[in-house]
Amino acid sequence: MISFGDNKISKNRTINRRMFILGAAKIIFLTGIVGRLFSLQISESSKYKYLSDKNRLREWKIPPQRGIIEDYFGNVIAANDQVFQLHIIPEQVENFNYLMLRLKNTINFNDKQIKAIYKKKSKQKPWETLIASDNLTWSQFSKLNLFLHELSGVKPVLSIARNYPYAKDLVHVLGYVGEASPSDINNYEFIKENHVPGLRVGKTGLEKALEKDLIGKYGIKRFEVNAYGKRINELDFSSGQQGKNFRTTIDLEIQIYAQKILKDKSGSICLMDIYTGDIIALASSPTFNPNSFIHGIKSEEWKEIKANPLKPLINKSIAGLYSPGSTIKPLVALSALEFDVIKPSMTVQCKGHDEPTELYGQKYHCWKEKGHGFMKLRNAIKQSCDTYFYEVARLLGVDRLSITAKKYGLGNELLKGFYFEEKKGIVPNTKWKKNTLGRGWVLGETLITGIGQGYISSTPLQLCLMTAHLANGGFRIKPRIVDDGSISFEDIKAKIENQLYETALIPNLNALEDTEPKFLEPMFRNHENIKFVCDAMYGSTNELYGTSYSSRIEDEKYQFAGKTGTSQVKRITEAEREADLKISEIPYEERDHALYVAFGPYKNPRYSVSILIEHGGTGSSTAAPIAKKIFKKVINRHQEREDIRKKRGQII
Amino acid sequence: MLGQRLNVDAGSFFEKIRSIDYLLIIIILILGIISSFAMYSTDGGEFLYHTKSHILRFGIFFVLFLVLSFVQTKVWHRIGYIFYFVILFMLFWVLYFGVTASGSQRWISLYVFNLQPSELMKIAIIISFAKFYHRTKSMEVNRIKNVVQPLVTLTIPIFLVIAQPDLGTAILIAGTGISVMWLSGLNLKYFVYSFLILMVTAPFAISLLKPYQKLRVLTFFNPDRDPLGAGYQIIQSKIAVGSGGVTGKGFLKGTQGYLEFLPEKHTDFIFTLFSEEFGFVGSIFLLILYVILIYRIILIGFKNRNYFGKLYCFGFASAIFIYVMVNMSMVLGILPIVGSPLPIMSYGGSSMLATMMGLSIVMGCKIYAKELIA
Structure with a gap:
């Protein structure tokens, strides 16, 4: 009984003591949990709130x-x-x-x-x-x-x-x-x-x-x-x-009209304001329907577009490269006059195919079989005599020609930042050939460059700008497609007239340097040279024997001045020259490209145009008549265009 | 003297009622109410299956608790071993005929509900140990025979539960058993030696774990190892608790729970959901409820005059403490994820049954505090 009691007492003592120890341990654990809760919910709460939001919000x-x-x-x-x-x-x-x-x-x-x-x-x-x-x-x-x-x-x-x-x-x-x-x-x-x-x-x-x-x-x-x-x-x-x-600067009505003209043809029409550089029409043919691409184009339609030999996907106005052909002749003449290489009175006899220009055994023919006879500069431009321009080019040299050509807009991207697909084209010179082809320049290449063949290539828009530069009196302008309201026609016109007055007294030798002209900078040494070239272009369109005489408009309101061009796509063999085939007898891909550049109205010009019809034959027969239509259209719309321009000017 | 004791023994009904620990009952009721609201929140703020079923169970088991409170402690003492063997038999039964759910075989189908005997084993082990040590004399506790016998008693169910597999419950049973052995006055050296042996054998033990269990251990040490896989639960749980802040997001406004980022939100992760909605303040309040609950149980133990009741109360208090600590440590990322419910709060019939039964024995100890057991 006593032992039982002793046992009981010692057992109770043990259990109580041990319970106390266990209790102490429990308090330690409990503190741990409370500490953990504190750290999660108070110390680091903002971090977990962020994570929780990240979880639940999308x-x-x-x-x-x-x-x-x-x-x-x-x-x-x-x-x-x-x-x-x-x-x-x-x-x-x-x-x-x-x-x-x-x-x-x-x-x-x-x-x-x-x-x-x-x-x-x-x-x-x-x-x-x-x-x-x-x-x-x-x-x-x-x-x-x-x-x-x-x-x-x-x-x-x-x-x-x-x-x-x-x-x-x-x-x-x-x-x-x-x-x-x-x-x-x-x-x-x-x-x-x-x-x-x-x-x-x-x-x-x-x-x-x-x-x-x-x-x-x-x-x-x-x-x-x-x-x-x-x-x-x-x-x-x-x-x-x-x-x-x-x-944009596009005139919807003219653009649609231009596209209509080009329907079923392959080619381009560019129309530009010669002062503001506004591109009024930038037509290229054939075209395709952009709405087909919005919801994913059907594969048959895409295949058809891709397979079309006339390349509808290419914007020919800015991404098509063509030899400018005779359309470059006014520029060659200007360059020669500016560098004082020739006088307008220089006379060359064109004897036609009987006696072509010969250089190191190579023959250089004029397009006219019977020859033009004795030619002076104005007539050579007007009638587009190749023989005359072989001589001009020979005297001028390709390097000097390239300086002028670049200044007037060839060989450069014109709408940088607006079209990634735009091509630069080539304005060759001796250095260019050495660098890109690794061979030296040959004089014969100078001769063909003088008539816009050979390495030289340009986009129709560049030719349009070249013409605009001649038409506005030789002042650098910048073509633009987006009208951001930053340019005012009146300002430009006033600046040009101011500079004309100044440059009449001092010759501008800058024009002969290989430099990039600034906006509205004069690009001529002697303004008379520009006037001479424009007058020759007038002759080409409006005088008998001019190459585009048949496309002339006599009404002064619409009267324009231009220059035809026919660019060969391949070298003409002796046999072909003798055969003298009609256009319809030549395979389509081998037919010449037809070109035409013009500005108008001749008195007080405002617009320049360039027309290119791929494999269209001669410039005078195919391209020049289109210019006639375009000038009619744009000059008829001139008043309407001026009204809206002036209205906007007043708002500003 | 003896007669007087017997009188007390067969004390009048009113005396019994008077000796009930009302604070304990209030705490249990509060926990029951809180758990019902938490369950309502897991159902997305609607009175759906989990909520209904939880409230129903709580109601039934609370009544059961009240009824069983009046069972004399000596009855529990008498059936201690039988209870243990019945549950052990059930564990064997489960091993072969148990109901399988989410990869482990833990339940016996009783048609009305599925019983999880491993939960009841948590109580059975305390009762049987309390009986064993009640009968063992103080100086004989440390005899080899008296050390080996409880160890075997403990090891068999643990292995059966691990085989289900249910590591969580096994750990809780082991923890409970070891605490009772500690309370019985087992020599400190046994604990030190076992601890050392455990340390040495731990790597081998880990190699015996199931792949998913191994993964849990690895994930515990580095939850970012696989944030969408095994580490997902820990990370999401920590986010939920942490984003609760001081006062919580508000009742029914816990986004982690509502938007189903929390896994097992009505069972093992109920505390996470509660903590997200009620914040640090709510969590501490809940913790205090548990502390009072445990304190009352210990107090009842202290006042109990028979060794069986004392050891049972202390053992059960320790068990509740272990359950709470393991569950909270797990959801707070202090321990690896092992399935362990939070007493009363978590959804689950067997766990609730075991807890309420355990509490009723405690209450019995209070009512029959002066009872003597031979």
């Missing part, structure tokens, strides 16, 4: 709205139109195969479209929006809305997409948009930043070059999502910002 970008592009008169030429889209959220679709069947039956999706949807679906997460179609017709859209209650996970959406109302007529000016490719996204930071699935970005032309300003700023929808990424609540919305709008 942002969806709303596609940015592109800026609108207008013509000179404010007509919209690149618009944003409402489109009907079909969005599918695959996660919310009960039976995807059944849905596809329904789409096939109710809104007539074809097998190809269905296949494309499956392909898209396999590439993205099930909760991401799948754009099954972005150009539903109204009837498809309304039918879809009718059956909507039966189709879960399907959303008909009203959205905005690019539309080109004057599709084919302006594609070479505007370019087109298409779905952003991985390389678009990687190469351009502003595309990456604004990218949303299905975003359309510029692929060519102004749309591509002005992308940074056109694209706008994406909007944001902020959602609360669960752990599986499903949207639970919309929390925030910001609508984004539309891209910058642009007004």
